[in-house]
Amino acid sequence: MNNEELKEKINGWVSGVEFPENKQYLEAIVPAESLHKLAKLLKDTSDTSFDYLFCLSGVDYGKQFGVVYHLESTTLKHSLVLKVKTDNRINPVFDTVCDIWRTAEWHEREVFDFFGIKFNNHPDLRRIFLDDNWVGFPLRKDYKDDFIIER
Amino acid sequence: MEDVFQDRIIKKSDDYIINMGPQHPSTHGVLRLELCLQGETIKYIIPHCGYIHRGIEKMCEKDTYQQLIHLTDRFDYLSAHINNEAVCLAVENALGIEVPERVKYIRTILAELNRLASHQLWWCAFGMDLGALTTFFYGLRDREPILDIFEESFGSRLIHSFNCPGGLMNDIHPNFQKRIKDFIKYFRKKIPEYDHLLTDNIIFMNRSKGIGVLSKEDAISYGVTGPSGRGSGFMCDVRKHHPYSAYPKVDFKEILYTEGDTFARYKVRIGEMWESMNILEQLVDNIPSGDYTAKMKPIIKLPAGDYFQRVETARGELGVYIISDGNKTPYRIKFRSPNLSNLFIINKIASGYKIADLVAINGSLDLVIPDIDR
Numbered sequence: 001m002n003n004e005e006l007k008e009k010i011n012g013w014v015s016g017v018e019f020p021e022n023k024q025y026l027e028a029i030v031p032a033e034s035l036h037k038l039a040k041l042l043k044d045t046s047d048t049s050f051d052y053l054f055c056l057s058g059v060d061y062g063k064q065f066g067v068v069y070h071l072e073s074t075t076l077k078h079s080l081v082l083k084v085k086t087d088n089r090i091n092p093v094f095d096t097v098c099d100i101w102r103t104a105e106w107h108e109r110e111v112f113d114f115f116g117i118k119f120n121n122h123p124d125l126r127r128i129f130l131d132d133n134w135v136g137f138p139l140r141k142d143y144k145d146d147f148i149i150e151r
Numbered sequence: 152m153e154d155v156f157q158d159r160i161i162k163k164s165d166d167y168i169i170n171m172g173p174q175h176p177s178t179h180g181v182l183r184l185e186l187c188l189q190g191e192t193i194k195y196i197i198p199h200c201g202y203i204h205r206g207i208e209k210m211c212e213k214d215t216y217q218q219l220i221h222l223t224d225r226f227d228y229l230s231a232h233i234n235n236e237a238v239c240l241a242v243e244n245a246l247g248i249e250v251p252e253r254v255k256y257i258r259t260i261l262a263e264l265n266r267l268a269s270h271q272l273w274w275c276a277f278g279m280d281l282g283a284l285t286t287f288f289y290g291l292r293d294r295e296p297i298l299d300i301f302e303e304s305f306g307s308r309l310i311h312s313f314n315c316p317g318g319l320m321n322d323i324h325p326n327f328q329k330r331i332k333d334f335i336k337y338f339r340k341k342i343p344e345y346d347h348l349l350t351d352n353i354i355f356m357n358r359s360k361g362i363g364v365l366s367k368e369d370a371i372s373y374g375v376t377g378p379s380g381r382g383s384g385f386m387c388d389v390r391k392h393h394p395y396s397a398y399p400k401v402d403f404k405e406i407l408y409t410e411g412d413t414f415a416r417y418k419v420r421i422g423e424m425w426e427s428m429n430i431l432e433q434l435v436d437n438i439p440s441g442d443y444t445a446k447m448k449p450i451i452k453l454p455a456g457d458y459f460q461r462v463e464t465a466r467g468e469l470g471v472y473i474i475s476d477g478n479k480t481p482y483r484i485k486f487r488s489p490n491l492s493n494l495f496i497i498n499k500i501a502s503g504y505k506i507a508d509l510v511a512i513n514g515s516l517d518l519v520i521p522d523i524d525r
Contacts, residue, residue, distance in 0.1 A: 022456075022457060023456075024457075024458070024459055025459070027457075051371050051372070052371050052374065052387075053374060054374065054461070054468060054470060054487065055459070055470045055472055055485070055487040057472050057483075057485040057487075059474060059483050060483070068457075068472070070459065070470070070472070070487075074371055074385070074386065074387075077392070081457075101372055101374070102369075102372045102373045103372065103373050103374030103492050103495075105495070106491060106492070106495045107491075107492075110491075114208075124160075127201075128200065128201065129200060129201035129204040129524055129525075130201060130204065131201075138206065138209055139208065139209055139483075
């Protein structure tokens with residue numbers, strides 16, 4: 001399925017999706033509340049069948065937090081990038097997708113560990129790399145630590 | 152409805168818990184596996200990582216693109232060159248720079264030598280995990296000539312940081328091609344010896360056949376890539392499906408097995424050693440002449456935007472995701488490490504087996520712990 005058909009398909013399923021310019025992949029900024037619904041449809045529908053989540057990254061955009069999902073279909077060989085963003089910097093929350101792509105469970109733990117972004121319905125949301133009693137979320141842009149050397 | 156979290160772990164207070172690691176020799180690094188046992192049978196496994204977390208992604212946010220190449224060596228140190236290449240390709244694609252053909256050829260040759268050296272080390276450690284100590288000496292003996300080639304051309308043996316955005320740090324040594332050809336001639340005789348020693352060994356077969364079966368659906372859903380995924384029939388070779396550097400010009404097979412057990416993962420890696428030598432033979436005599444680097448500005452600033460580059464390391468798919476805001480340092484850089492996804496399949500495929508089988512399964516996943524923790 002080419003990018004135009006994919007766009008049409010996504011617009012038919014959920015409203016409020018933006019498609020910004022991206023040279024490499026088709027990119028879709030999805031409202032946070034329809035992420036899980038769209039993800040489920042993208043995986044389960046036979047002519048999209050995005051069954052492989054090859055990257056899940058958390059991003060601190062300064063005023064917003066976001067999570068980026070890189071998807072590929074192993075059978076149809078097309079790719080898609082989903083982005084969700086939230087303005088809530090105190091308590092950022094998204095829906096988990098780890099019931100759709102199981103690899104997301106540990107990537108979401110990593111995002112929680114570094115950014116403090118929480119995921120609804122996640123079965124085991126703990127820190128993955130840092131110590132359990134670590135204070136703060138180090139990949140946030142406003143993170144302060146006495147040991148970081150400014151240069 | 153089928154429960155998607157059927158491998159979810161439910162802890163009970165009377166579980167018998169034992170720790171494997173973080174200093175256990177068969178975890179190949181500082182990985183701690185929390186095992187719940189019933190007799191000698193494993194009920195569930197909880198991996199704990201982070202013992203060697205260095206915050207490379209945070210460090211990279213303060214480094215220029217030339218500097219952060221040197222940090223990428225340090226996650227999967229056995230595929231150091233391929234990690235370098237991933238960042239270089241991401242930067243070059245973002246800037247729209249076409250590197251000289253010579254660079255593409257040399258990079259591909261180095262990547263395949265790296266893959267060979269990595270698989271050799273895996274082979275010797277895997278044999279040793281299963282009690283075949285001789286393999287360790289055989290493997291390291293045959294890995295030495297590759298490290299010598301690296302040392303002669305780049306001055307270091309394991310992590311060489313030989314790539315830089317735009318090309319290579321230096322030109323290759325005049326002996327480079329001859330030594331590779333000598334090595335291939337030598338190593339082609341040695342793999343049958345490996346098969347004779349380990350692959351056809353009945354004890355080894357009993358320890359690995361039918362152990363730790365991973366289905367294709369699970370491999371895709373859990374994102375298990377590389378030889379571990381291809382042992383389950385998951386066609387995930389980035390070299391084949393999203394070719395980069397000189398891979399579009401070479402003819403090679405993607406090694407696939409569908410059994411999904413420990414033995415299949417073993418066979419994939421042995422097959423890949425043969426394929427790597429095929430690729431090397433196609434390239435080594437045809438390195439075009441020319442510059443070893445494209446003309447680059449001393450300060451690299453990527454235009455604002457998102458860039459993604461996928462490469463195939465010896466353990467699976469490495470993704471580099473760069474978000475640039477137009478400065479000379481990346482705004483955010485994320486490394487999708489193959490080993491993180493490969494590790495967490497272990498509860499699914501090793502539960503219900505004995506501890507000794509866990510050692511075999513863990514060995515067949517070929518984990519490099521610094522790549523998990525970054």
